[in-house]
Every structure is written in C-alpha cells, then in structure tokens.
Amino acid sequence: MAGTDLNIEYIAQLARIELTQDEKDELGQQLKAVIDYMDQLGRVDVTGVEPTSHPFPMDNVTRADEPGVSLTNEEALRNAPSSSNGLFIVPRIVE
Amino acid sequence: MAFDLTVKEAAGRVRDGSISSTELTRACIERIREVDGKVHAVLELDEDEAFAMAAEADRIRSEEPERAAQMPLLGVPIGIKDLLAVRGHSLRCASRMLGNFNSPYDGTAIARLRKAGAIPLARLNMDEFAMGSSNENSAFKPSLNPWDLERVPGGSSGGSAAAVAAREFPATLGTDTGGSIRQPAAFCGCTGLKPTYGRVSRYGLVAFASSFDQIGPLTRNAEDAGLILHAIAGHDPMDSTSVPKPVDDAWLNLNPEIKGMKIGIPMEYRRPELDPVITAAWDEALKKLSSAGAEIVEVSLPHTEYAIATYYILTTAEASSNLARFDGIRYGLRVDGNDPYTLNSRSREAGFGPEVKRRIILGTYVLSSGYCDAYYIKAQKVRTLIRQDFERAFGSVDAIITPTTPTPAFRIGQKSKDPLEMYLSDIFTISSNLAGNCGISVPCGFTDNPRLPLGLQVIGPAFREDTVLNIAHAYQQMTDWHLQFPEL
Numbered sequence: 031m032a033g034t035d036l037n038i039e040y041i042a043q044l045a046r047i048e049l050t051q052d053e054k055d056e057l058g059q060q061l062k063a064v065i066d067y068m069d070q071l072g073r074v075d076v077t078g079v080e081p082t083s084h085p086f087p088m089d090n091v092t093r094a095d096e097p098g099v100s101l102t103n104e105e106a107l108r109n110a111p112s113s114s115n116g117l118f119i120v121p122r123i124v125e
Numbered sequence: 126m127a128f129d130l131t132v133k134e135a136a137g138r139v140r141d142g143s144i145s146s147t148e149l150t151r152a153c154i155e156r157i158r159e160v161d162g163k164v165h166a167v168l169e170l171d172e173d174e175a176f177a178m179a180a181e182a183d184r185i186r187s188e189e190p191e192r193a194a195q196m197p198l199l200g201v202p203i204g205i206k207d208l209l210a211v212r213g214h215s216l217r218c219a220s221r222m223l224g225n226f227n228s229p230y231d232g233t234a235i236a237r238l239r240k241a242g243a244i245p246l247a248r249l250n251m252d253e254f255a256m257g258s259s260n261e262n263s264a265f266k267p268s269l270n271p272w273d274l275e276r277v278p279g280g281s282s283g284g285s286a287a288a289v290a291a292r293e294f295p296a297t298l299g300t301d302t303g304g305s306i307r308q309p310a311a312f313c314g315c316t317g318l319k320p321t322y323g324r325v326s327r328y329g330l331v332a333f334a335s336s337f338d339q340i341g342p343l344t345r346n347a348e349d350a351g352l353i354l355h356a357i358a359g360h361d362p363m364d365s366t367s368v369p370k371p372v373d374d375a376w377l378n379l380n381p382e383i384k385g386m387k388i389g390i391p392m393e394y395r396r397p398e399l400d401p402v403i404t405a406a407w408d409e410a411l412k413k414l415s416s417a418g419a420e421i422v423e424v425s426l427p428h429t430e431y432a433i434a435t436y437y438i439l440t441t442a443e444a445s446s447n448l449a450r451f452d453g454i455r456y457g458l459r460v461d462g463n464d465p466y467t468l469n470s471r472s473r474e475a476g477f478g479p480e481v482k483r484r485i486i487l488g489t490y491v492l493s494s495g496y497c498d499a500y501y502i503k504a505q506k507v508r509t510l511i512r513q514d515f516e517r518a519f520g521s522v523d524a525i526i527t528p529t530t531p532t533p534a535f536r537i538g539q540k541s542k543d544p545l546e547m548y549l550s551d552i553f554t555i556s557s558n559l560a561g562n563c564g565i566s567v568p569c570g571f572t573d574n575p576r577l578p579l580g581l582q583v584i585g586p587a588f589r590e591d592t593v594l595n596i597a598h599a600y601q602q603m604t605d606w607h608l609q610f611p612e613l
Contacts, residue, residue, distance in 0.1 A: 036490060045489040046443060046452075047482055048470035059489055063545050066433040068491075071503050074510070081505030082512060083338045084366060085322045085561025086587070091365035105229045111459035120454055121464050 036061055127152030132201055132295045136242075139186065139200035140193070146182035146200025150175050151242060153202045156295045156531060157247070160223040160613045163274055165266045166288035168207055169215050169248040176203065178244045184345065185242070196242030197377075198356055204288045204297035207248040208255055208339065210329035211235050218331050219263040220253045222451050222476030224458045232329015233364065234298060234340045234357040240358040249297060250284030253478045254448065255305055255333045257281050258550050261541045262480045267536070270312060273575045276534040279309030285343045286313035291613055296353055298345040300330060303436055304529075307566035310343055311529035311580020314568045316597065317343045318350040318416030319554075321587045322561035322607060323368035325354075326361030332447040334440035335366075337558040340512065346607050349596035351376035352577045354590060368588075369549025375591040379598035384418030386596070389522035393429040394553060396531065403528045406570035406579045411526065413603050414596070422527065424518040428510045433548055435511065436555040438491050438504035445488030451476065483544060492522040512560040519586040524596055527553050529566040557584050565593045568606035578606070 038058045040050045049057065103116050112119040127149050127393040130138065139142040141219025154172055156336050161167050164453045182200035185194045195197055205211055206216050210228040212235075235245050246556035252262035260283030267283040272278040278287040285308035289297055299306040301319035310317025318341045321434075325340045332338060339578045355376045360369040413477065452461040453472025460475045462468035477485070491500035518525060531552055540547040557564045562584050569581035581600070585593040601607050 032493050035580075038549070039484070040495065041486050041490050043470075044486050044493060044593050046449075046466070046469040046473055046484065047477070048474040049482070050474075053479075053482070057483055057486055060483065060544050061375070063435065064487060064548070068438055068500065071431060071438075071507055072433050074431055074502065074503075076506035076510070079506040081502055083505060085512065085559075086366075088366065088368075088370060090544070093362050101229055103356055104186075108225075108229065109226050111453065111457070114579035117456055121462060121468055122277040123379070123465060 036065060128156040130291045130295055131345045131447060132198065132352055135201045135295050136198055136200065139182070142186070146179040147176065147612070149200060150179040150202050150246070153246065153294055161293060163269065163450055163613055164271050164278070164287045164291045165268045166248045166250055166284040166291065166293060166572065168217070168250050168265060168284070170217065170246070171214065175244060175246050180446060182242060193242070197352065200240030200244065201242070201501060202244045202246040202294055203353070204247050204249050204285060204294040205235065205245050206251055206282055206285050206297070206299050208251060208300055208331050209298060211245050212281060214332070215248060215426055216235055216289065217248070218254045218490065219251045220476065220478065220481070221264045222457050222473070226342060226456050230233060233326035233361045236328060237357045243356070246294070248420065249288055250280035250481070252283065254331070254444075255281040255300055255302055256444070256480050256482050256484055257542065258304070258547055259535070260284065261537065264478050265530050266535070270534045271613055272314065272577050273431070273534065276536055276577070277312065279312035279534065282306040282343065283309045286310050286315055286317065287345050289313070289315040289345065292610060293294065296342055296349055298340060299343050300332050300340050302440060303558050304551045306341045307529050307554050307564055307582060308551065310566040311578065312534035313610070314606070314609065315343050316346050316565065317341065317568050318354060318565045318590070318594070319563060320354060320358060320590055322558070323366055323590070324358050324563070324590070326364040326367045328361055328363035335444060335447060335555060336442035337440055346601050347565065348379055351379055351594045358416060377595060379387060380595050381602045382539065383596055383597040383599045386419045386524070387522040388414060388419050388421050388517055388596070389419060389424035389525040391426045391518070391525060392403065392423050393426050394462060394527045399528070399529055400532045402533070402572050403531060403579060407528050407581065410569045410581045411599065414526070414600060417599060417603065422522060424522055426514040426518060426556065428507065428514050430505050432511055432556045432559060435504045435507045436551075436559055437487070437548055438500050441484045441488030442492050442501050443481055443488070445492060446486045448481070448485055460467030507555065508559050511556055515560040515562055515586070517558070519573050524592050525584040527582045527584065529553060529582040533572050533577040533579055561587055563587065563590045563593055565597045567597045567600060569604070570606060587599040
C-alpha cells in the first residue's frame with residue numbers, strides 16, 4: 031500500500047484519458063505525494079466497523095411504475111456532437 | 126441602492142410595490158456590468174430573458190395577487206452556479222468538456238426557485254466540475270476575491286460567493302461537496318449554508334461525488350439563507366437520496382434566543398498551523414455567544430486527522446465513476462478517433478483540465494483491482510468512524526462551532542502548484558460532508574492589512590438547519606461583520 035507502485039500508464043488507460051508524456055510525469059509525481067498522504071489511513075483500526083456509502087442509506091427507493099413525460103428524441107439528441115436518423119453516431123465498433 | 130438589498134428586503138419591496146422586479150433586475154445587471162470585469166463571477170447572462178422574467182413577475186404581482194401571495198421570492202434575481210441545469214441555458218461546469226451544452230430541463234432546485242417567484246439569473250464561475258478550493262481551476266477566467274483582487278475567492282462556488290460579496294446579486298446558489306459553499310463564503314465575507322445531505326434534491330446538479338454533493342444558498346445573512354432553503358428543500362421523487370422530510374417553517378422566522386444552548390468546541394481543531402488571527406476571531410465569537418447565554422463546552426472528534434485522506438479517496442472514486450459519462454459521444458466535446466476507445470480517450474484528454482484529470486486518475490487508482498480494499502473500502506469504514514464522532518458529540522451539544530478555514534483567502538498561485546497543500550485547506554469543512562451534517566459559515570471578523578474577511582462555521586446535527594440558522598442569526602444580531610462590503 032504505497033504510492034510508489036502507481037502505474038500511471040495503466041490507470042490512465044482504465045480512465046480513458048490519453049495523457050501526454052509531460053502529464054504522465056507531472057501527475058505521477060503529484061499523485062505519489064497524495065497517495066503517501068492517504069496511506070495514513072493504514073494506522074486506523076477498523077475491525078468490526080461497517081463501511082458508509084451514504085450518510086443516510088435508503089434502500090430500494092422506488093416510484094410508482096407509471097408512464098410520464100420525458101425528453102423527446104430530438105431534445106435528447108440536441109447536444110450530441112454527431113447524430114443522424116435519430117441516433118448517436120459513433121466510430122465503427124465491429125468490422 | 127437596489128443592488129444592496131437583501132433577499133428579504135427585495136422580496137418585501139416587490140410585494141409592497143415600492144420597487145418593481147424590472148427595476149431590481151436592472152439594478153443587478155447594471156451592477157454586474159460595472160464590477161464583473163474585476164471579479165469575473167459571471168460566465169453567461171441573458172439580459173433579454175432576465176427582463177422578460179422580471180416583467181412576468183411584475184404582471185403576476187399586479188394581476189394575480191392570490192398567486193403572488195404564494196410566491197415568497199417573487200421578482201428576486203438569484204445567481205446560479207454553472208453546475209446546475211437551467212432549461213435553455215448553457216451548462217458547462219466551467220469546463221471545456223461540455224462544449225456548447227444547452228440544458229434541456231430545469232433541475233429541481235431551479236424549478237422550485239421559479240415556483241417561489243425568483244428569477245434564476247446568469248451562470249456563475251466555479252472550479253471545473255466543482256473540483257478545487259480557489260477558482261483557479263475554472264477553464265475560463267478564474268473568479269477573483271472582491272476584497273483583494275490578487276487573492277482567490279475560494280472554491281469551488283467561488284463565483285457564487287464573489288457575486289454576493291460584490292453585490293451583483295442578493296443571493297446565489299452554490300454546491301458543497303467538501304466545503305465548496307462555506308469556504309468561499311468565508312473568504313468573501315458572505316453567509317453560506319450547506320444543508321444536510323438529502324435535504325435538497327440533487328436532480329439537475331452535475332454530479333461530482335454523489336454521496337457528498339449538496340446544493341445550498343450564499344447570501345448576505347442567515348435570514349436570507351433560511352428563506353432560500355425553504356424554497357428549494359424537500360423530498361423529490363427524481364432524487365432517490367432526497368429525504369422525505371417536510372421543510373421546516375422555522376427557517377422563515379429565525380429565533381435569535383440562544384440562552385441555554387450548548388455549543389461544542391472540538392479540541393482537535395486547535396491546530397498549530399491555524400493562523401493566530403483565525404484563533405482570535407474564533408475565541409471572540411465564542412465570547413459573544415457565551416454572553417448571550419450559550420454554554421460553551423469542549424468536545425472531541427478523535428478521527429479529525431483522517432478526514433482529508435478519507436474524503437479525497439471517496440470523492441475521487443465517486444468522481445472517476447460519475448465523470449465516465451463524459452465520453453465524447455452523447456454530448457459535449459468530441460475529438461474523433463477510429464474506434465470508440467480512441468475517441469473517448471482523446472475527447473477526455475482535450476476536454477478536462479489538470480485538476481479534473483488528477484482526480485479521475487486518483488479515483489480510478491483507489492478503485493482499481495488490488496487497491497480497492499486498501500483504499501476505498503478502508504476509507505468507507507473510516508467515514509463511519511468520523512460520522513460516529515459527530516453523533517457522539519451531538520449527544521451532548523446542540524451545535525459545534527469552528528473556524529471555517531485555517532487561513533484567510535490566499536494569493537492567486539500560492540497553492541495551485543501543490544495539490545496536497547490545496548487539499549489541506551479544506552480541513553474544517555470536509556468532515557461535515559463525510560458525516561452528512563448541516564453547516565453554515567458567517568463572517569466573524571477581518572484581518573488588518575490587507576482587509577480580508579474571516580468565517581465562523583456552525584455545524585449542526587443532520588436535519589437541524591433550524592439550529593445552525595438560529596445561532597448564525599443570533600450572532601448576526603450581535604455583530605455587523607456581515608454588513609460590511611468591499612470597495613470595488
């Protein structure tokens with residue numbers, strides 16, 4: 031558990047960000063310092079402590095299953111960088 | 126001057142007809158034209174629409190008195206942080222990633238402001254995607270502190286705070302994930318309320334860290350914060366984490382009687398790095414509250430030293446997941462590539478600024494295979510301990526009072542090269558977001574030279590906004606710090 035094994039190349043790939051080499055160098059250095067700081071949590075004894083994912087957990091919140099008004103196709107596509115025939119246009123995925 | 130009015134005064138004067146909403150709106154817009162070139166709080170302003178809404182408010186007042194009576198904020202312009210969806214307006218989160226995104230709907234807080242008669246006016250500057258404590262991370266021009274234009278207004282709701290301090294708006298909306306309302310309120314000398322997590326619907330708020338984010342008002346005083354909270358709070362079926370509790374009419378009629386209240390002072394907050402001017406203002410405020418009959422007692426929040434590490438693990442993890450939606454395909458900036466992976470990666474490289482990339486990378490790391498238990502799950506457990514610290518403390522006190530920040534507003538560039546040092550400046554505010562408490566920052570003094578405002582933070586248990594508002598109001602009855610404005 032230490033910042034020294036941060037593989038910035040791999041993490042950037044997971045995060046889908048094409049970093050430049052300069053960015054990789056700078057981020058790697060900065061994040062090592064931050065991760066070293068975070069390592070202090072290793073000192074806390076959490077035996078038997080439940081994790082908190084929300085301050086006030088509310089499980090299985092549902093609404094009545096009734097049709098309502100939603101965005102029209104046109105409105106939903108209005109901000110798309112590229113669309114056609116009522117669809118988002120993306121690069122070819124399968125040959 | 127009309128731009129000097131509080132929300133309560135402005136609404137009252139529109140109601141009694143001594144000023145029209147059109148006059149009020151014109152005063153705000155003229156003030157923005159006059160001073161915003163210095164503070165850069167406003168990113169976008171649609172004057173024609175503003176005057177159309179003001180004219181409609183004036184029409185409702187004269188032609189539909191019964192409807193007007195149901196609209197407590199009728200005709201009052203309120204500035205909106207660029208993180209909240211306002212129908213028909215740009216929503217950019219002060220980022221290049223969103224390109225020319227135009228919001229197709231109103232978020233719930235905005236819809237409720239409209240229902241109360243308010244005029245949501247302008248898009249306000251911020252740190253990109255609400256990540257930052259200084260506004261230096263805005264992809265546009267950073268907003269500046271109206272008290273000293275060489276200093277930061279705080280962040281991330283820096284534009285919202287600077288706009289109130291510069292008297293461009295009687296009030297604004299901001300969001301608070303780790304102090305993003307309270308810290309800029311402290312730096313700019315205004316009042317900033319972070320409601321309890323779940324109190325205000327997050328529908329239409331661009332998510333940074335979903336289990337932390339809350340919308341709240343920045344105002345001139347606690348009374349106005351109560352008025353706006355009353356308008357925007359309450360359960361919303363569009364946000365499954367919004368809590369089904371009724372809004373509290375006590376927020377509309379604050380009670381300055383604090384005799385017999387117990388106020389806790391956390392001993393862990395007496396830190397060596399604390400600026401002596403901050404300690405002095407804190408002690409002076411406690412003396413005032415004590416003379417009004419409050420009982421001051423020491424409390425302990427033993428896990429305080431772990432709050433920042435816990436916060437940055439959990440919020441970056443949530444951010445890395447939330448910001449995955451910016452993929453260059455459905456909206457926002459697109460840089461083309463021959464396959465979706467390349468398109469996603471190039472778009473995100475071009476669209477996000479350095480701090481956002483830093484946090485996405487960090488969040489991805491703490492969630493990645495092999496590290497998730499050591500960082501993310503561990504931090505969630507420490508979050509439980511921090512929450513329990515507050516629960517224990519609130520078993521014996523009504524509220525906890527601390528400085529809002531360990532220093533006054535710092536210089537532009539002073540911390541921007543060292544992310545960790547910037548993160549440490551949030552030490553007093555982030556615990557409340559980890560625990561889900563409510564908190565308010567009110568002005569409590571000034572430094573001498575330069576003259577910079579200082580903030581006092583009142584933290585209350587979950588859903589006791591009435592307590593923090595009453596204490597803040599009581600304090601503002603005894604002091605005039607909140608009545609002082611910067612020369613611009």
